[in-house]
Amino acid sequence: MVMEVKFAGHLSKVFAAFLAIAVMVAVAPAAYAEEPSVKIDNFTFNPPSLTVTAGTTVTWKNEDDIPHTVASTTRAFKSKALDTDDSYTFTFTTPGVYEYFCSIHPHMTGKIVVEAKTGSN
């Protein structure tokens, strides 16, 4: 990584290295650890099956021109009607298989598989 830091001598190199690490740390969560999401478009949930670890927050975003909902078949969670570009989030704390559907268009189905955190079982 090339950086232009207006300091002289040895100190500037140390500072530049520190800055580089700081930048990497700041950028990493957005680039590599993005919150898992499900896109709703063409009357489908994409991906239809998503595997996450316990404690993960999943975001659904409706990209259709028609409202949809995200409703657990066991009533564990249910969104309001999501208009175009509306999002819904739910945090899965307990491992298990969570099947859900759109309560307005019930032929739309999907599932979230929640696995236990490594080392916590």
Next chain:
Amino acid sequence: MTSEDDNHGPSRRKVLECMTWAGTGVLWTIAGGVPTSMGIIDQALAAEPKGLTFLQISDSHVGFDKPANPNALGTLEEAIGRVKALPVKPSFMIHTGDISHLSKVKEFDDADQMISQARLDVHYVPGEHDLLDDEAKLYKERYGRGAKGAGWYSFDANGVHFIGLVNVVNLKAGGLGNLGDEQLEWLEADLKGRSASAPIVVFAHIPLWIAYKEWGWGTEDGARALEYLKRFGSVTVLNGHIHQVMQKVEGNVTFHTALSTAFPQPVPGTAPSPGPMKVADDKLRTLLGITNVTFKQGDQRLAIVDQPLKT
């Protein structure tokens, strides 16, 4: 059904040919369950039917503002304009659901204000877009007073028995439209003791038959309702939801779906999803419209005329 009707009835193939024309304004006369194409709208309306004429409008989606039609309230206004201009004033109107797009107070207010300009009684059934608020209170307060359950009811007009059903609540994952046990029991009781010669009109939002399973266009337990209707000589099932004209005849039962007043949806299987279909601006109004239904007393005939906003 008389043998004379049979002789004059079209072949199955002819019916199917006519079906593709229905959206452009073919009049259907139903005689004992066999539809006969009578010609285009203007000729049909000139015939001045005696008996009961009522109107069906559907899928107004007031509040919808996406590219497929940025002004759904405007096209509803045009549809009501067509109603007011009809040569034969209908006795009343039925609305087969999706009055609003998102069940918002303003959407219902705007729809009511527009529809009331037709100065006709309106009998509603809900679409899934009308029940999106918490506990679906708004629909019930405005349209569901006196109705049973989620909003089903029946009434009589000119010797025709009308039944409004609700198939958009308690939907199951992976399933289709749903009537449910409570409503089906009510329907069975409602029909009990009625003469088999009494013409029946059933209206509900989602098609009562399986129009296209892959897109959820059908009613899971619709066959149970049809079982109760089987013994009647003249049954007409009017639905909305799919924003296009589709017609099917099974025994004495004629199924017909209405155009939307808001936006068209694709023909089954011709698009990746049933979402709103964007068409050229000058084509939009040929795919939106209203439906005029006439029952002529004595000869058990129901004529269904689809009228696009523009031909």
